Amino acid sequence: IVPEWYFLPFYAILRAVTFDISIPFTHIIIIEAKLGGVIAMFGAIILLAVLPWLDRHPIRSAVYRPWFRIALILLVVSLCVLGYVGAKPAEQPWVLIGQAAAVYYFAFFLVIVPWLSKHEPVAKLPNSIHEAVLAGGK
Numbered sequence: 001i002v003p004e005w006y007f008l009p010f011y012a013i014l015r016a017v018t019f020d021i022s023i024p025f026t027h028i029i030i031i032e033a034k035l036g037g038v039i040a041m042f043g044a045i046i047l048l049a050v051l052p053w054l055d056r057h058p059i060r061s062a063v064y065r066p067w068f069r070i071a072l073i074l075l076v077v078s079l080c081v082l083g084y085v086g087a088k089p090a091e092q093p094w095v096l097i098g099q100a101a102a103v104y105y106f107a108f109f110l111v112i113v114p115w116l117s118k119h120e121p122v123a124k125l126p127n128s129i130h131e132a133v134l135a136g137g138k
Contacts, residue, residue: 002086002087003086005083005087007086008082008083008084008086008087009044009079009082009083009086009105010041010044010045010082010086011041011086012082012083012085012086012098012101012102013037013040013041013044013082013098013102013105014037014038014040014041015037015086015090015095015098016037016040016095016098016099016101016102017033017036017037017040018033018095018099019033019036020032020033020036021036040102040106043106044102044105044106047106047109047110051109051113054109054110054113054114054117055113055114055117056114056117056118057116057117057120058122059122059125064122064124064125065116065120065122067116067120068113068116068120071108071112071113071116074104074108075104075105075108078101078104078105078108079101079105081097081098081101082098082101082102082105085097085098085101086098
């Protein structure tokens with residue numbers, strides 16, 4: 001089964017969870033791999049909805065945030081990789097590639113964006129939008 005193209009990245013995240021979550025040094029499984037994949041897939045969708053609350057930087061535009069722009073480009077690459085992997089069969093090396101791309105996807109929202117919100121320096125802002133638009137033509 002291959003879902004529609006717009007679901008492929010989330011399908012790859014669903015298949016990226018191949019391990020059970022258990023209590024260390026016991027055989028008690030808390031979350032099986034299938035349920036972990038479902039939680040990760042829906043968590044990936046929910047992260048898109050809560051992004052405005054995760055990014056607390058005073059400047060929202062990526063034009064004036066060079067490190068955020070680089071991280072965002074890498075997120076787009078990660079989503080493209082996840083989309084490609086989601087269309088492939090669930091076997092190696094596609095599962096491993098999907099796991100790496102899924103790790104970056106979650107790291108972007110849960111680690112990189114909050115860290116950049118606090119530590120990224122602000123580039124020099126124009127005095128007005130009018131000034132920024134006219135300066136682009138020179």
